[in-house]
Structure formats: structure tokens, C-alpha cells
Amino acid sequence: MVEAVALPASGRPAQRGLIVLAGLAAVFAVALFAGARFGLLLAIGLGFGIALEGLRFGFAGPWRAMILRRDPSGILAQLLAIALVSVVAFPLLAARPGEIAGAAAPIGWAMVGGAFVFGAAMQVVLGCGSGTLVNAGSGNPVGLLALPFFAIGSFLGAYGLVWWTGLGALPILTLGGGSGLALTLALLAAVAVGLLLLAAPGTRRVPRRLVFAALAIAALAIANLVVAGQPWGVVYGLGLWAAKGAVALGADLSASSFWSAPGNAALLGQSVLTDVTSLTNIGIIAGAFLVAAWRSGGLSQPLPSLPARAWIATIVAGLLLGYSSRLAFGCNVGAFFSGISTGSLHGWVWFAAAFAGSVLGVRLRPMLGLEARA
Numbered sequence: 001m002v003e004a005v006a007l008p009a010s011g012r013p014a015q016r017g018l019i020v021l022a023g024l025a026a027v028f029a030v031a032l033f034a035g036a037r038f039g040l041l042l043a044i045g046l047g048f049g050i051a052l053e054g055l056r057f058g059f060a061g062p063w064r065a066m067i068l069r070r071d072p073s074g075i076l077a078q079l080l081a082i083a084l085v086s087v088v089a090f091p092l093l094a095a096r097p098g099e100i101a102g103a104a105a106p107i108g109w110a111m112v113g114g115a116f117v118f119g120a121a122m123q124v125v126l127g128c129g130s131g132t133l134v135n136a137g138s139g140n141p142v143g144l145l146a147l148p149f150f151a152i153g154s155f156l157g158a159y160g161l162v163w164w165t166g167l168g169a170l171p172i173l174t175l176g177g178g179s180g181l182a183l184t185l186a187l188l189a190a191v192a193v194g195l196l197l198l199a200a201p202g203t204r205r206v207p208r209r210l211v212f213a214a215l216a217i218a219a220l221a222i223a224n225l226v227v228a229g230q231p232w233g234v235v236y237g238l239g240l241w242a243a244k245g246a247v248a249l250g251a252d253l254s255a256s257s258f259w260s261a262p263g264n265a266a267l268l269g270q271s272v273l274t275d276v277t278s279l280t281n282i283g284i285i286a287g288a289f290l291v292a293a294w295r296s297g298g299l300s301q302p303l304p305s306l307p308a309r310a311w312i313a314t315i316v317a318g319l320l321l322g323y324s325s326r327l328a329f330g331c332n333v334g335a336f337f338s339g340i341s342t343g344s345l346h347g348w349v350w351f352a353a354a355f356a357g358s359v360l361g362v363r364l365r366p367m368l369g370l371e372a373r374a
Contacts, residue, residue, distance in 0.1 A: 045283015102342030108169025113328030119357025137288030153322020
């Protein structure tokens with residue numbers, strides 16, 4: 001068993017000072033070598049990681065809490081954050097159509113199936129896209145194992161994405177303008193009311209911690225939208241990392257319509273420090289790491305005693321997370337959070353399909369040896 005190493009209390013102030021300096025140094029280094037915009041994006045990513053880990057805000061855990069205990073507080077915080085971003089994003093998209101783009105995607109068979117599989121897989125490893133990054137950054141062994149396979153799965157899913165979308169899809173459907181914003185807020189409120197009606201006694205109040213987290217995540221998502229010119233996302237950056245690795249190993253990606261597209265092909269030849277999604281992903285990992293180190297001085301978590309089938313399930317689930325999220329045009333962040341908050345109807349369909357998949361995933365965890373049976 002790998003034990004976390006904690007520093008004595010007398011050594012923590014100095015260590016915490018070094019943690020802050022390390023974060024600032026990374027931001028300034030990226031700004032110096034890649035440009036101020038990219039340094040700012042790394043800072044935004046660090047903010048995401050610090051808020052997600054520091055305030056325990058996530059997606060997989062709250063969905064699990066609703067399924068098992070009828071506790072909607074975490075999902076209500078997610079809906080609050082989405083609503084806050086929507087209030088700013090809808091006017092921005094209308095005012096700056098050529099500069100800022102929403103997370104719009106078509107609704108199709110592959111998208112719905114991908115969202116369902118993603119929902120199940122994220123409950124197996126207890127981490128969505130951002131959650132897997134946070135878990136890996138904080139030293140969680142399951143997250144550390146799942147992350148590289150998530151990236152490989154995202155790359156593979158993107159490689160054959162055109163074939164999957166050819167199975168059939170509707171045109172991209174979006175809500176826009178004042179009426180679109182009003183409808184989005186009404187739908188978010190309706191979901192919140194439905195959750196409250198289903199909630200178990202004593203679970204209807206959102207903890208102050210989650211309210212603060214929702215405010216922080218919303219502010220960071222708006223900053224990401226303005227600085228990057230696109231909504232907060234996770235999946236593309238992970239697939240790009242694996243694609244770069246494949247190219248470095250001599251793979252020819254010209255047969256893939258996705259990776260040979262001009263924009264994607266250009267990014268394959270550039271530094272990850274110039275890819276907006278990669279920067280925020282790196283920031284999330286680093287932010288979670290900084291919070292974990294700040295708390296206890298520990299750079300690792302104990303290795304859980306799990307059967308072999310649990311570790312195999314983690315690898316398979318990681319691959320499925322990446323592959324299915326690419327087919328579904330995003331994870332909880334890129335499809336659910338950013339899709340709904342920028343008016344894409346696929347975000348709502350993704351939410352329904354992924355939540356249904358999560359019900360299955362919650363049931364699978366004990367069978368796979370990832371937790372004791374109830």
C-alpha cells in the first residue's frame with residue numbers, strides 16, 4: 001500500500017507559499033512563451049481545478065447521490081451554475097456571433113448512445129471528464145489509471161466520428177435570443193422543481209459550500225467563454241494529447257476525416273500550450289494537485305485494495321469514457337454544462353441519456369468489485 005506523506009505542521013506555511021508561487025510561475029511561463037491569452041487560460045484552468053477539488057463540486061457524485069439517496073443538492077448546484085452562465089452567454093453569443101461560439105452539436109443515434117454509455121462509465125470510475133482530471137490531479141489511483149485510457153478513447157472516438165454521425169442525426173438545434181434564454185431558465189427551473197419533489201426529507205437545501213462552488217464555476221466558465229471564444233470543454237483536449245502521441249509514434253492520421261480536417265491537423269503540429277482545451281485541462285489537474293498538497297502535504301493517496309476485475313473495469317471504463325464522450329459531442333462539461341448554457345438542445349438530450357446510463361453504472365460498481373455490496 002502506498003501511503004500519503006504528510007509534512008509536520010511547522011513546515012506547511014513554507015510549503016503552501018511554494019504552492020502559490022508554483023501556480024503563478026506556471027501561468028507566467030505560459031504567458032511568456034505562448035502569449036498572454038494562453039497564460040490566462042491556464043489560470044482559468046487552475047481556478048477550475050481549485051474550485052472543483054477545493055469545494056468538492058462535481059458531476060458524477062451528485063448524480064449518484066440522487067440515484068441512491070434522492071439527494072438533489074449537488075445537481076441543484078449544477079443547475080444554478082448553468083443558469084448563471086446562460087444569463088451571460090446568451091447575450092454574448094448574440095452580440096459577438098463571429099467571435100464567440102456556443103457548444104452546439106446535432107442530436108443523433110450515436111450522440112444519444114454515447115451519452116448513455118458515458119453516464120454508465122463515469123459512475124464506474126466515479127468521475128466524468130472534469131472529475132477524472134481532478135481525481136488524477138489529487139492523486140486518486142483510480143483516476144490516475146482511468147485518465148490515459150480516457151485520452152486514448154477520445155482519440156479513437158474522434159478517428160471514426162464521421163462514420164458514427166452518418167448513422168443519422170437531426171440538424172443542429174439551438175435556442176437563442178431573449179426567448180431562448182427564458183425557455184432555458186424555465187427548463188432549468190422545471191428540472192430543479194422535479195428534483196425537489198423527488199428528494200428525500202432533509203436533502204432539499206443546497207449547502208453553502210456548493211452555492212459558493214456554483215458561483216465560482218459559473219464565473220470561471222464565463223471567463224473561459226470570453227477568453228477562449230468558446231465554452232468550457234474537456235474531451236477534445238484529451239483526444240488531442242493521444243493523437244499527438246500517436247503521431248509521435250509514427251501513426252498516419254490522414255485516413256481520419258476528423259484528425260485530417262485543417263483545424264485539427266494544424267493543432268497536431270503545434271504545442272499543446274496553444275490549444276485552449278488542453279490548457280484548461282492541464283490547469284484542472286494542476287489546480288487539484290495544488291489543493292491536495294495544500295491540505296495535507298500529501299502527494300499521493302493510499303492504493304485501494306481492489307480485486308483485479310476492478311482495475312480491469314477501470315481501464316475499460318476509461319476507454320469508454322473517452323470514446324463515448326466523443327460520439328456524444330462532450331461530457332458533463334462540454335455537452336451538459338456548456339451545451340445547455342449556450343443554447344444547444346443536444347445538451348438536454350445528453351442530460352437525459354447520461355442520467356439513465358448513470359443509473360446502470362451505479363448498479364455495476366459493486367458487481368465490478370469497486371465497492372462493497374449494499
